[in-house]
Amino acid sequence: MFTVGSRTASRAVCTTNGSQLLRRSTLQALAASNRARLLSTETRASAGSKGSSGNNSNNEVLKSGAIATDLDPENKTVSIEHKSQRFNIGDAFTNDSEPIETTLHYDYLVYAVGATVNTFGIPGIYEHASFLKEANDATAVRQKLFNQIEASRLLPKDSEDRKRLLSFVVCGGGPTGVELAAEIKDYIFQDLCKFIPGIENEMSVTLIEAQHNVLSMFHPRLIEYTKDVFKQQGLNLQTDTMVKKIDDKNVYATYRHPNGKTEDVVIPYGTLVWAGGNAQRELTKKLASKIVEQQTARRGLLVDDYLRLDGGDQIYALGDCTFTQNPPTAQVAHQQGVFLAEHFNKQSKIEDLKYEIDSTTEEAKLNKLNQRLKRLEKKDKPFEYIHQGALAYIGSERAVADLSWGDWSTVALGGTMTFFFWRSAYVTMLLGIRNKIFVVSDWLKVAIFGRDCSQE
Ligand SMILES: Cc1cc2nc3c(=O)[nH]c(=O)nc-3n(C[C@H](O)[C@H](O)[C@H](O)COP(=O)(O)OP(=O)(O)OC[C@H]3O[C@@H](n4cnc5c(N)ncnc54)[C@H](O)[C@@H]3O)c2cc1C
Structure with a gap:
């Protein structure tokens, strides 16, 4: 799982209790700014401390100060650039003042890069x-x-x-x-x-x-x-x-x-x-230009009620980079982040249950499991903002x-x-x-x- 941006919305996703999918996944968070870097450190600490199995925190890779420069929603990759002198990818360590560019693969992408300033094209x-x-x-x-x-x-x-x-x-x-x-x-x-x-x-x-x-x-x-x-x-x-x-x-x-x-x-x-x-960031415009369903997205990325990017495969978008009926505030971004973590958690349980159902032959148990599945699916409700x-x-x-x-x-x-x-x-x-x-x-x-x- 990859999160781009690591401030308000992303942080809520990464630190919400019980995000089982996050616990099981390799969590990679890109944080472009210094302010975000501070939060990234905390994100790592809290995501690690909430991990269910001892070595999960080792899987988590945080790229503080790294900037996503491009996204390929078809091949599920993120191109990143890192300008600082110290950089860690897995076991490889580089100490180079030149910007480092690399491309990483994701299974799930959480896109929360916020927005930039809207100048309305006013000269000067x-x-x-x-x-x-x-x-x-x-x-x-x-x-x-x-x-x-x-x-x-x-x-x-x-x-x-x-x-x-x-x-x-x-x-x-x-x-x-x-x-x-x-x-x-x-x-x-x-x-x-x-x-x-x-x-x-x-x-x-x-x-x-x-x-x-x-x-x-x-x-x-x-x-x-x-x-x-x-x-x-x-x-x-x-x-x-x-x-x-x-x-x-x-x-x-x-x-x-x-x-x-x-x-x-x-x-x-x-x-x-x-x-x-x-206004939308350049990266957001770039991403939107690669997805047919986003061609009409002028004021922000279009998402469904579960924050899934319209036309994106396993891409979730939240916070100021999206255009929804909710205002672009930290209150909304935070609630969306918490929602997404809980949604992942429920999805993870649903997947486990489906697997169990597939491998069960006993009818009584199967009925019970199916009922549980229905209950779980019912619980996985769409995002609702509480002002x-x-x-x-x-x-x-x-x-x-x-x-x-x-x-x-x-x-x-x-x-x-x-x-x-x-x-x-x-x-x-x-x-x-x-x-x-x-x-x-x-x-x-x-x-x-x-x-x-x-x-x-
Ligand atoms: C001065 C000010 C005061 C505000 N006060 C309030 C308030 O009182 N209450 C309230 O509810 N809202 C407030 N807001 C709005 C609130 O800050 C935003 O709505 C909220 O932060 C949006 O969260 P987000 O996660 O979408 O984006 P952000 O919090 O902006 O986070 C986006 C992160 O993505 C990173 N990023 C950007 N591009 C890239 C890239 N290419 N690669 C990697 N990382 C990237 C950024 O560095 C940043 O860390 C205020 C905003 C401003 C500017």
């Missing part, structure tokens, strides 16, 4: 904007912010360029954009101002959104609450503003007035982050929460108590005690000493 985004997708992106944004602040200090106070350099613009009013804008505003007002006095009066944070509202998936009351909090914080919210083009200094957009008239606007920026949603709610941090120790208990009850909350609820929910959802301790100790550090304001 790739060249000038920063993104917030991988852990490294956050460091890059922080570095850019510091560089712009430093540069602005060389210019006179009334200079337009100084004002521009101190303007932080976020495009995209979904949870990522809202949380980033709120965090940046907090950072400036709560911490940076202690190191650079007066910066809070000069810096501006602007959130641009094409639709009429930010956080459009939240209850209307919470949307209004978020707008109010942003207003109190002095965060510029520019809704109904569709970005058309970006150059090295400005965002060019069209603002739609309430009466429907449009106006061209230019928004200068020093730091710009694009948080415009998801547990949505949470977002909106700044100044306030959060919004749209919570649901089954289909019958929803609660919309906003405020400081919700912020504490958001934090506890966040910690609960983190995978592994190690991550929980790291995150809580980070929060404590920030609460006592403030955020780190030193330049890397």
